[in-house]
Amino acid sequence: MVNENEEQILKALHQDLAKPKFEAILSELVILTNELHYAISNLRSWMQPEYVSKSLATRFDDCFVQREPLGVVLIIAPWNYPLQLLLLPLVGAIAAGNCAVIKPSEISLATENLMAELIPRYLSQDCYAVVRGGPEETKALLENRFDHIFYTGSQSVARSILQAASVHLTPVTLELGGKCPGFIYGHVNIVAAARRLVWAKFFNAGQSCVAPDYLLCTRATQDTLVPALRQALEDFYGTNPQTCPDLSRIVSPRHWTRLMNLLGRSKGKVVVGGESNEEDKYIAPTVLVDVTEDDALMEEEIFGPILPIITVESLEKGIEFINCREKPLALYVFSDESSVINMVLEKTSSGGFVSNDGIIHMSLPGLPFGGVGGSGWGSYHGRWGFETFSHRKACMLRGWALERLNGLRYPPYRDDKLGWLRWTCVIDSN
Amino acid sequence: MERQAVNRAKEAFLSGRTRPLEFRLQQLHALQRMITEKETEICTSLKQDINRSQYDTPLLELIGIENEISLAIEKLTQWAAPRQVDRNILTVSDEVYVQPEPLGVVLIIGAWNYPWAVTLQPLVGAIAAGNAAVVKPSELSEYSSLLLRALLPRYLDKDLYPVVTGGVSETQELLRLRFDHIFYTGSSTVGKVVMEAAARHLTPVTLELGGKSPCYIDKNCDIRIACRRITWGKFVNCGQTCIAPDYILCEPCIQGRVVECIRQTLLEFYGADPKCSPDYGRIINQRHFSRIMSLMEGYTPVIGGQTDASQRYIAPTVLKDVPPHSRLMQEEIFGPLLPIVAVSDMDDAIRFVNEREKPLALYIFCSDKKATKKMIEETTSGGVTVNDVMMHYTLSSLPFGGVGQSGMGCYHGKHTFDQLSHQRACLIRSLGMESVNLSRYPPQDRRRARRARMALKSPMIDLSKRTFVWAVSATIIAFGLLVTLLVILLIASGLNCTCWYWRGWYY
Numbered sequence: 001m002v003n004e005n006e007e008q009i010l011k012a013l014h015q016d017l018a019k020p021k022f023e024a025i026l027s028e029l030v031i032l033t034n035e036l037h038y039a040i041s042n043l044r045s046w047m048q049p050e051y052v053s054k055s056l057a058t059r060f061d062d063c064f065v066q067r068e069p070l071g072v073v074l075i076i077a078p079w080n081y082p083l084q085l086l087l088l089p090l091v092g093a094i095a096a097g098n099c100a101v102i103k104p105s106e107i108s109l110a111t112e113n114l115m116a117e118l119i120p121r122y123l124s125q126d127c128y129a130v131v132r133g134g135p136e137e138t139k140a141l142l143e144n145r146f147d148h149i150f151y152t153g154s155q156s157v158a159r160s161i162l163q164a165a166s167v168h169l170t171p172v173t174l175e176l177g178g179k180c181p182g183f184i185y186g187h188v189n190i191v192a193a194a195r196r197l198v199w200a201k202f203f204n205a206g207q208s209c210v211a212p213d214y215l216l217c218t219r220a221t222q223d224t225l226v227p228a229l230r231q232a233l234e235d236f237y238g239t240n241p242q243t244c245p246d247l248s249r250i251v252s253p254r255h256w257t258r259l260m261n262l263l264g265r266s267k268g269k270v271v272v273g274g275e276s277n278e279e280d281k282y283i284a285p286t287v288l289v290d291v292t293e294d295d296a297l298m299e300e301e302i303f304g305p306i307l308p309i310i311t312v313e314s315l316e317k318g319i320e321f322i323n324c325r326e327k328p329l330a331l332y333v334f335s336d337e338s339s340v341i342n343m344v345l346e347k348t349s350s351g352g353f354v355s356n357d358g359i360i361h362m363s364l365p366g367l368p369f370g371g372v373g374g375s376g377w378g379s380y381h382g383r384w385g386f387e388t389f390s391h392r393k394a395c396m397l398r399g400w401a402l403e404r405l406n407g408l409r410y411p412p413y414r415d416d417k418l419g420w421l422r423w424t425c426v427i428d429s430n
Numbered sequence: 431m432e433r434q435a436v437n438r439a440k441e442a443f444l445s446g447r448t449r450p451l452e453f454r455l456q457q458l459h460a461l462q463r464m465i466t467e468k469e470t471e472i473c474t475s476l477k478q479d480i481n482r483s484q485y486d487t488p489l490l491e492l493i494g495i496e497n498e499i500s501l502a503i504e505k506l507t508q509w510a511a512p513r514q515v516d517r518n519i520l521t522v523s524d525e526v527y528v529q530p531e532p533l534g535v536v537l538i539i540g541a542w543n544y545p546w547a548v549t550l551q552p553l554v555g556a557i558a559a560g561n562a563a564v565v566k567p568s569e570l571s572e573y574s575s576l577l578l579r580a581l582l583p584r585y586l587d588k589d590l591y592p593v594v595t596g597g598v599s600e601t602q603e604l605l606r607l608r609f610d611h612i613f614y615t616g617s618s619t620v621g622k623v624v625m626e627a628a629a630r631h632l633t634p635v636t637l638e639l640g641g642k643s644p645c646y647i648d649k650n651c652d653i654r655i656a657c658r659r660i661t662w663g664k665f666v667n668c669g670q671t672c673i674a675p676d677y678i679l680c681e682p683c684i685q686g687r688v689v690e691c692i693r694q695t696l697l698e699f700y701g702a703d704p705k706c707s708p709d710y711g712r713i714i715n716q717r718h719f720s721r722i723m724s725l726m727e728g729y730t731p732v733i734g735g736q737t738d739a740s741q742r743y744i745a746p747t748v749l750k751d752v753p754p755h756s757r758l759m760q761e762e763i764f765g766p767l768l769p770i771v772a773v774s775d776m777d778d779a780i781r782f783v784n785e786r787e788k789p790l791a792l793y794i795f796c797s798d799k800k801a802t803k804k805m806i807e808e809t810t811s812g813g814v815t816v817n818d819v820m821m822h823y824t825l826s827s828l829p830f831g832g833v834g835q836s837g838m839g840c841y842h843g844k845h846t847f848d849q850l851s852h853q854r855a856c857l858i859r860s861l862g863m864e865s866v867n868l869s870r871y872p873p874q875d876r877r878r879a880r881r882a883r884m885a886l887k888s889p890m891i892d893l894s895k896r897t898f899v900w901a902v903s904a905t906i907i908a909f910g911l912l913v914t915l916l917v918i919l920l921i922a923s924g925l926n927c928t929c930w931y932w933r934g935w936y937y
Contacts, residue, residue, distance in 0.1 A: 020874065022879050026882060026883070033887070034887060055824070055825060057821075058825055063825055070833070071834075159629055163626060163629045166622055169618060192864045195864070196861075199870065199871055236872040237873075244872070246872035334861070351855070352854065352856070353854055353856045354856075354857045355858045357859045360857065361856075364517060364526060367526065372852040373533075377632065379853065393806075393813060394840075395822070396814070396815045396821055396822040398816060411485075413489075421489060422488075
């Protein structure tokens with residue numbers, strides 16, 4: 001489906017987000033086909049029963065964990081990576097043997113239409129259904145009982161999804177967002193760091209759940225960082241980013257207004273960018289300095305091409321700043337000093353952690369992708385997706401022999417029986 | 431008061447003292463000492479709560495807890511170490527791993543049927559994973575809960591692991607506060623309330639619930655042994671076990687034999703009058719006693735049926751030919767009543783099980799391996815034990831938990847550690863080798879795009895230790911074989927020089 005309809009998919013993504021062909025290929029198609037290849041090559045081994053270490057009492061038994069499908073799963077996707085965030089979970093669900101009801105986002109309308117047309121053509125129509133609609137339809141959908149709900153989106157909606165799930169005791173996976181900090185500290189190759197930051201931040205016009213939301217650095221670093229960011233932006237998008245084909249647009253007028261409102265209320269100083277065009281849903285890659293922690297831009301997840309820089313006096317203050325807030329989905333640290341990286345790694349918590357780069361950890365199917373605390377619950381990608389959508393059934397197959405050994409546990413009870421029992425229950429270390 | 435305890439636990443966690451492994455090991459050792467030193471007091475409290483025999487307590491609770499603690503102490507370093515993952519060409523020179531980290535403050539809500547096991551086993555995992563934990567034992571097992579409140583602060587860090595006692599209102603108060611994980615053992619009804627409360631703060635939960643665990647007896651198995659094992663599992667703790675076989679499914683032709691074998695076993699275990707046996711328990715309270723009594727209404731048992739409200743005693747009771755739609759078959763019995771429901775064959779039994787909620791445990795008694803495999807594959811449940819009951823609970827390498835209405839999440843052994851940790855994905859790169867990154871940056875052209883695409887599509891490289899060892903051994907063996915081949919070839923081609931040399935030597 002993905003290979004045969006590449007042109008159509010790219011067109012739909014361009015319609016929804018003005019997504020440049022390159023970004024679409026990398027972040028939607030390649031990542032999906034990688035995941036598919038990984039699942040197809042490894043599925044057989046993932047499905048094998050997993051034999052476990054045994055105790056003396058169970059020495060002659062067959063003890064293993066069998067992965068089983070859960071049943072019917074509901075996958076609700078957002079609009080920022082409408083293909084990836086809809087189909088990557090589906091890969092895990094299919095691999096685990098479930099049926100699925102898929103609910104693409106109505107905000108990325110062209111992709112929604114395309115999915116509703118293509119999926120029934122390629123996949124079994126009984127097993128995998130596409131449901132379209134807005135908040136009302138989603139609410140109605142949630143009244144039904146599912147065996148697992150997989151939601152990618154915002155915290156506020158996640159709360160109501162979890163409430164709905166609790167009625168049926170449905171397990172959930174929540175891939176949420178938050179403000180992902182980018183911390184630059186110590187001795188650092190500022191040019192390389194700036195390029196990677198710019199790439200990670202302005203990819204998809206900042207509309208990524210793992211985009212570095214804001215930067216933390218010392219005042220001295222800021223003075224060298226800002227020109228480096230400016231240079232990197234010029235290298236990437238030219239002097240007039242609006243004409244550059246490699247920059248996306250904001251998804252809808254409502255989101256454009258939200259971002260412009262944040263920018264307007266911010267007390268920071270714009271040092272790069274700041275231009276915008278409502279008709280085109282365009283906002284230039286914008287960097288602000290002199291932003292304080294109670295600024296408008298620090299109230300909520302930005303989810304746009306606006307990058308505030310907050311200065312901190314020291315490494316400890318920076319770590320404290322990060323820890324005062326919700327645990328983020330990703331945490332980025334840029335430094336040539338491994339002691340700095342290790343300190344931030346040890347003293348903070350986040351869904352994922354990358355040093356000296358951004359976003360790229362998402363492309364590795366070996367790493368679990370998910371949040372912690374306010375940024376989410378559960379994870380997926382690769383085998384983690386398979387496990388998320390499976391039930392691990394513990395199986396113990398015993399024989400009829402050794403009934404005398406079992407006799408140790410039956411009444412009437414005696415002291416000596418207990419001693420023997422204690423001995424047989426100790427597990428053999430692996 | 432609950433709020434204060436939780437805040438103190440939070441502050442204690444943020445101080446960072448649970449991070450070093452030495453601290454966690456010290457706390458685990460202290461917990462181990464508590465169980466060993468206070469075994470008598472724990473047994474007494476359980477006798478008062480539920481008339482548990484002094485042998486049943488170590489058997490059913492303490493041995494399990496001790497094993498969990500020993501395992502955690504032995505394996506903690508391994509569990510807490512970073513776990514390597516596959517990487518691709520783009521990241522081959524980077525460090526890529528998953529680091530288990532503590533979540534923060536965990537709330538553990540216990541149940542009354544095994545008050546020590548279901549509170550302390552999760553606590554072992556919480557401590558091992560580096561969390562703080564607020565422990566809320568069930569108020570129905572009053573003596574145990576008060577003893578736990580007295581003992582735990584004497585052995586463990588007072589701020590990190592507070593015990594909060596109380597009833598429904600205290601629990602509701604706790605649930606209004608924010609935790610990093612809630613671990614609940616109990617009924618599905620309250621499980622829903624816990625999950626709903628957790629939803630407000632987006633708190634992840636582990637729910638160990640219950641349900642009706644079916645027990646299928648095939649007509650071609652050793653019925654005598656099967657019934658002995660089932661009788662033990664059913665009537666231990668007076669049937670008040672989440673994984674007790676709730677009801678039996680068997681063909682009508684063996685029903686009589688099953689009843690007789692159970693009757694005989696009951697005689698062996700508890701004597702002619704179980705009321706006088708020190709090894710037979712009682713129902714936890716009047717409310718549950720009345721509930722179980724009402725389930726029996728309208729049915730004449732074939733074994734037992736005697737009761738004594740003053741002692742909350744219900745004799746081990748078996749009922750046969752129970753209709754599937756009866757009240758007895760609607761809710762989890764959680765008492766010493768064992769209904770037998772007739773099914774026509776194994777397929778009928780599979781259909782019966784699948785029509786109902788997914789159970790916490792499924793028991794299959796069958797000598798035919800193929801048929802057993804079929805039943806395991808065609809049904810789903812939290813866990814399965816074949817030809818015995820409850821034993822899958824005792825092996826800590828197996829994940830213990832439910833599915834669907836019987837629960838979410840799992841624990842025991844390393845699984846508790848993983849359940850109460852955050853698996854943080856870590857990618858450590860350097861700022862060098864920037865030229866490799868060039869192909870992913872704009873402005874984009876065809877060549878760059880193709881290079882980037884190829885790099886991302888590269889196959890996964892497994893840099894785990896096992897593969898490394900395999901690769902090195904394979905290289906050594908191959909090299910060895912090559913050398914052997916060369917030597918053989920040289921000898922075959924006539925090592926004239928050396929043969930001549932040796933001949934010369936001998937002459």
